[in-house]
Structures are given as C-alpha cells and as structure tokens.
Amino acid sequence: MMAKRPQILIIEDQLGPRKSLEMILSPFFDVFTVDLGEKALALLGERPIDVVTLDLRLPDLQGIDVLRQIKRLHGDVEVIIITGYGEFKTALDALHLGACSYLLKPFNMGDVLSAVNRAAGKKRQVDQLKEFLVKIGEVVGLKREISHGIKALEEEPALLEKVKQMFERTEQEIEEERRVNHFEFIRALIDTIEKRDPYANGHSSRVNYYSYLIAQRLRLTDLEKEELQIGAYLHDIGKLGVAPQIIQKKGAYTAEEMEAIKKHPEIGIQLVAPLNLSPSILALIRHHHEYYIGQGYPDGISGEDIPLLARIVSVADAFDAMVSDYPYEYRKVLSLEEAVAELKHCSGIQFDPKVVNALIETIEEEHDRILLKSVLLADF
Ligand SMILES: [Fe+2]
Known part of the structure; x- marks a missing residue:
C-alpha cells in the first residue's frame, strides 16, 4: 500500500x-x-x-x-x-x-x-510516537503517588521493551545515522510530551538551543555538545512522573507539592533507563537543579562538583523560563535586558558565573539572529 x-x-x-x-x-x-x-x-x-x-x-x-x-x-x-x-x-x-x-x-x-x-517528517514521527506516549500517560496518569508512578513504569516491561526495540533497530544502521535517529527520536518524544501542555510547548528545544550557544562559547568538544543536546531535551522528562495538577499549578506550591516536584530529576533517570544513555547525560538530568553555592536539589552539591553539562542546562532552562510566556514557574515575561540582569544577579549563587557570562556574551553579540533562530534546531 x-x-x-x-x-x-x-x-x-x-x-x-x-x-x-x-x-x-x-x-x-x-x-x-x-x-x-x-x-x-x-x-x-x-x-x-x-x-x-x-x-x-x-x-x-x-x-x-x-x-x-x-x-x-x-x-x-x-x-x-x-x-x-x-x-x-x-x-x-x-x-x-x-x-x-x-x-x-x-x-x-x-x-x-x-x-x-x-516538518512533515517530524509530524509523521510524532504520530508514530503517539501510541507509545499514550501508554506512558496511562501508566503515570493512573497513579497519584510518585513512588507508585515509578513502580508502575518498572512493572511495565512491555513499554520499556518497546523503547529498547526502537533503539536496537537503529543500532544495526551506520553510526552517524544511529546518532541522528536517537536524537530525532528523543526530539520527537519530547515535542510530543510537551504538546500535552501548551505552556511547555517548545521549552526543551529552546533550552537545547541556548545550551548549544553556551557550549559553542565555552568550546566544548563535539561529543560534549552532542550529549548536551540530548540531555537538554530530556532534562525534564521526569515531570511525567509528577501529577499534572502540581506541574500546572498557578501560584505558590505547598511544601508537599514542592517535594513532589523536586523528585523529577530522579524520576527522569528512571524513565530513561532503557535508553542506555551515557553517564554524562544521566548526570545532566539528575543535577540540572543544583545550585552553584549548593542548596539545590536533589543532592545539594556545589561548584565544579556539579557536572558542567548540568550547569549549562540550568542557566539555559532558567533563561528560557524568564523570557517565555509561562503562567507557572516565573510570574512575568522578562525582556531580554531584564533577563540578562536577572542572570547576573543569580550568577555565583544559583548559576556558574562562567556559564552565565558565556550566554550573556553571545546574546550581546548576536542579539536578533540568535533569538530568531532560537528554536530552529533542525539546522544543527
Ligand atoms: Fe527541571
């Protein structure tokens, strides 16, 4: 046919x-x-x-x-x-x-x-992934408790097997193609998940792009850049394991809700376990909410103990939340100038100053062009 x-x-x-x-x-x-x-x-x-x-x-x-x-x-x-x-x-x-x-x-x-x-290829892939994602949605949606959510996923061998198969199939292909396919798969996966929530739509691809700009400026190796791209896409996948009414809540969280949200990096690690990702990508997912001075989560590590890729995504993630129109996370959309001021304000506290400087320098040098291209990752 x-x-x-x-x-x-x-x-x-x-x-x-x-x-x-x-x-x-x-x-x-x-x-x-x-x-x-x-x-x-x-x-x-x-x-x-x-x-x-x-x-x-x-x-x-x-x-x-x-x-x-x-x-x-x-x-x-x-x-x-x-x-x-x-x-x-x-x-x-x-x-x-x-x-x-x-x-x-x-x-x-x-x-x-x-x-x-x-665009048509991306749409086709998204259509194919829908069934798979509906399944994930069912698994995590049925459970109210996070621990149950994780458990349900662990008890869902068919689901994990399906992910494995998608990856194993591509491993028979040539190396370059395999890398592209992995990345395309992950991109389509995340795009589809984010489409369930109009306010998150495009967030990971923009975080990916800002991370890429920082990586260019910091002269990361090709391998690091590749890992950063995949990790930037996957950094918040653990939010699938947090109740949507908490994720989408407007206004302040209760202490209990905050505890639930703080679980998302660890849930993320468990969700991507079948994908056999590199330790650096897993570390990025785990540590993207650590603070440079410590006191972040989940481990409260600080400074250079936080893996560099996680420090980069942390800045890119916050920057996107500042300049994008989310009703939750940040209350008000900041102008570019205000966002830069905010980044400087948090530099050395929440963020690695070196990473903040890399993003600010890039924004200042290539203002319009960078922002216009900010979600066009297909060109990478
Ligand atoms: Fe996050």
Missing part, C-alpha cells in the same frame, strides 16, 4: 506567493490553499492537516493569532512561518508560540521543500 502523502495547508493572501508555494509543493504533497485566517481555521477543523505554511500578514486575522489558535486547537500540526525581512520580532514570537521554522520571502524552492519536508 502506498503511504499517504502529507497534507499541507498554505495560508497566504497574495496570489503570487500562494501559487508559487502550491507549484513547488504539489508534486510531493497534497496541497490545500486559503487566503484568509478564518478559512484556514475552518479547514483545519475539517481535514487532518500535517503542515501549515502561514503568512503572518493576513487581511482578516493577525497571523500570530491564527498560529495561536492552530497550536491551541491542533497542537500536533507543524507550522512554518512565512515572513519578510525586518520582521524579526514577530517571527521570534511565532517561534516561541510553537512554529517549527520560518521562510523568508521571496522563496527559494530548495528552502521551501526542505522546510516542509522536515
């Missing part, structure tokens, strides 16, 4: 770009076109669309509002933003709202095809 072709929706009010996108894409995909935001939302309600290309300037609705609606109502649909030069701020907002990439007008055929291909 022939595989179903990915379904693409082009949202573009100008006839020229709309037709050229349609011409480029229709030999490879099933393409639908609309000229208005309202029509797009109606069509998305009727058809299982995989990928949307969205012009941010539409005559009826604000493109950014259309994106917000798509992500709210159809979280799995991948959205590629179409933007012009000089629209960095809007494009950045779009990426933070969960758009997967952007294309600059005028289009280049190769760029269009590769962006849509990549």
Whole structure:
C-alpha cells in the first residue's frame, strides 16, 4: 500500500506567493490553499492537516493569532512561518508560540521543500510516537503517588521493551545515522510530551538551543555538545512522573507539592533507563537543579562538583523560563535586558558565573539572529 502523502495547508493572501508555494509543493504533497485566517481555521477543523505554511500578514486575522489558535486547537500540526525581512520580532514570537521554522520571502524552492519536508517528517514521527506516549500517560496518569508512578513504569516491561526495540533497530544502521535517529527520536518524544501542555510547548528545544550557544562559547568538544543536546531535551522528562495538577499549578506550591516536584530529576533517570544513555547525560538530568553555592536539589552539591553539562542546562532552562510566556514557574515575561540582569544577579549563587557570562556574551553579540533562530534546531 502506498503511504499517504502529507497534507499541507498554505495560508497566504497574495496570489503570487500562494501559487508559487502550491507549484513547488504539489508534486510531493497534497496541497490545500486559503487566503484568509478564518478559512484556514475552518479547514483545519475539517481535514487532518500535517503542515501549515502561514503568512503572518493576513487581511482578516493577525497571523500570530491564527498560529495561536492552530497550536491551541491542533497542537500536533507543524507550522512554518512565512515572513519578510525586518520582521524579526514577530517571527521570534511565532517561534516561541510553537512554529517549527520560518521562510523568508521571496522563496527559494530548495528552502521551501526542505522546510516542509522536515516538518512533515517530524509530524509523521510524532504520530508514530503517539501510541507509545499514550501508554506512558496511562501508566503515570493512573497513579497519584510518585513512588507508585515509578513502580508502575518498572512493572511495565512491555513499554520499556518497546523503547529498547526502537533503539536496537537503529543500532544495526551506520553510526552517524544511529546518532541522528536517537536524537530525532528523543526530539520527537519530547515535542510530543510537551504538546500535552501548551505552556511547555517548545521549552526543551529552546533550552537545547541556548545550551548549544553556551557550549559553542565555552568550546566544548563535539561529543560534549552532542550529549548536551540530548540531555537538554530530556532534562525534564521526569515531570511525567509528577501529577499534572502540581506541574500546572498557578501560584505558590505547598511544601508537599514542592517535594513532589523536586523528585523529577530522579524520576527522569528512571524513565530513561532503557535508553542506555551515557553517564554524562544521566548526570545532566539528575543535577540540572543544583545550585552553584549548593542548596539545590536533589543532592545539594556545589561548584565544579556539579557536572558542567548540568550547569549549562540550568542557566539555559532558567533563561528560557524568564523570557517565555509561562503562567507557572516565573510570574512575568522578562525582556531580554531584564533577563540578562536577572542572570547576573543569580550568577555565583544559583548559576556558574562562567556559564552565565558565556550566554550573556553571545546574546550581546548576536542579539536578533540568535533569538530568531532560537528554536530552529533542525539546522544543527
Ligand atoms: Fe527541571
């Protein structure tokens, strides 16, 4: 049986770009076109669309509002933003709202095809992973107590076996491909988990990107960078083992809730046990909430005793929480300048000063370009 072709929706009010996108894409995909935001939302309600290309300037609705609606109502649909030069701020907002990439007008055929291909591939992988994740959700969702949640996972050999199989299959392939597949698998896994929670959507990929910037500046080795990428994606996977009503609570936690949250690094280690990850990645997951002066969790270690990769993710994680629109974790979205000030304020206390400096220097040097690309990890 022939595989179903990915379904693409082009949202573009100008006839020229709309037709050229349609011409480029229709030999490879099933393409639908609309000229208005309202029509797009109606069509998305009727058809299982995989990928949307969205012009941010539409005559009826604000493109950014259309994106917000798509992500709210159809979280799995991948959205590629179409933007012009000089629209960095809007494009950045779009990426933070969960758009997967952007294309600059005028289009280049190769760029269009590769962006849509990549988005369709990601969507396909996410679809395949859904069943697996539903299973995880069932396992952890059925149990109220965290310890029970872990136990349930341990008692779920079929689930763990499934993860193992996914990895073993790829081990027969060449080394490079295996690494890519592992990373792609993990990325798709995390994207899917985060889509259950609109406010976490894209968080790990942005943490990954900020971590990568720091790693570049600190001249980490290729192997360290690779481990950092995987670990940055997985750092919060243990939150699956914490009750969602605690994770998504607005406002202050009770002491009991805080204790439950503090378990997520250790739960994370247990969840990824079947993946045979390197000790450095496991250490990153375990220690990403340690404080540079000690007094963090779970072990309260300090300074250079905290593995470097964990110190990096700690800064990247906090930075993303500061500049992103989460109703929980941080109360107010900080401007870039405020976030930098906050990082400096916590440098040497919560964060390793060397790591903070690396991120700040990079932000100051390459402000717009870095932020615009902040979630486009596919280019790495
Ligand atoms: Fe965390």
